[in-house]
Amino acid sequence: MTDHNRILLVGCGKMGSALLNGWLGQGTPAGQVSVVEPMAPQLPDGVAVHTDASALDSEYHPSVVVFAVKPQAMDDVVPAYSAYAGPDTAFLSIAAGKPIGYFEAALTGGAIVRAMPNTPAAVGRGVTVLCANDQVSREQKSVCTQLMQSVGEVAWIDDEALMDAVTGLSGSGPAYVFHLVEAMAAAGAAAGLSPNLAMQLARATVAGSGELLTQSSDPAGTLRENVTSPGGTTAAALEVLMGPDGLTRLMTEAIARATERSRELAQ
Numbered sequence: 001m002t003d004h005n006r007i008l009l010v011g012c013g014k015m016g017s018a019l020l021n022g023w024l025g026q027g028t029p030a031g032q033v034s035v036v037e038p039m040a041p042q043l044p045d046g047v048a049v050h051t052d053a054s055a056l057d058s059e060y061h062p063s064v065v066v067f068a069v070k071p072q073a074m075d076d077v078v079p080a081y082s083a084y085a086g087p088d089t090a091f092l093s094i095a096a097g098k099p100i101g102y103f104e105a106a107l108t109g110g111a112i113v114r115a116m117p118n119t120p121a122a123v124g125r126g127v128t129v130l131c132a133n134d135q136v137s138r139e140q141k142s143v144c145t146q147l148m149q150s151v152g153e154v155a156w157i158d159d160e161a162l163m164d165a166v167t168g169l170s171g172s173g174p175a176y177v178f179h180l181v182e183a184m185a186a187a188g189a190a191a192g193l194s195p196n197l198a199m200q201l202a203r204a205t206v207a208g209s210g211e212l213l214t215q216s217s218d219p220a221g222t223l224r225e226n227v228t229s230p231g232g233t234t235a236a237a238l239e240v241l242m243g244p245d246g247l248t249r250l251m252t253e254a255i256a257r258a259t260e261r262s263r264e265l266a267q
Helices: 014-025 071-084 100-106 119-123 138-149 160-171 173-190 195-215 220-227 233-241 247-266
Strands: 007-010 033-036 048-050 064-067 090-093 111-116 126-132 152-156
Touching (some): 007 014, 014 033, 064 071, 064 138, 100 111, 173 195
Parallel strands (some): 064 090, 126 152
Antiparallel strands (some): 111 126
């Protein structure tokens, strides 16, 4: 992040706070960040806080406006920032279901970047997919990449229509993993373990496996094979999970439904 970039964060709830902490943690000077948040939270020294857009200095011109408010609040929030629409300001939205066209209409044009992060961003382990309109410059894309890399990995797509599948996979994906923990714990209890021990084992197994995925350069399939001895206990379990009606079929159906629902919500 260069010294001349000024970041205006609109909304400082859970995701907004995660982003702010990520930016500051990566060395962004607090003086480069301004926050608009009606609740006026206590923020780190040097970060300017305003209760609404009208409180911003008329001479203030942000390099990036980050919309981190709930999708249902966008109609009331976004138009207040239309004065910044122009080549020198990029608008970055993390609101699910709000397409680039929505912001182009509400802001009367502008350089728009749509982002789909996920909740592990709260611990710096998220993944965000970004898509931009043709008004966004290469430098603005670079800045938006840096902003979202502060809370995890980043990928770009050119076809905005793919955002629905992104939402179905990574946006909603943490819930699938948490449910996997619930299912493993319930199965362990059914096999005779105490519920508390079963949950402890399930949580630690999923968390540890995720860390192994992060640290290893091997494909997920290779890591799976490394655990699986021919004719052993893992192989017996995988006969169920990898069978015709197993996990792949269930996950394919689940993500397809989430993708379709994302399309419906965008209408």
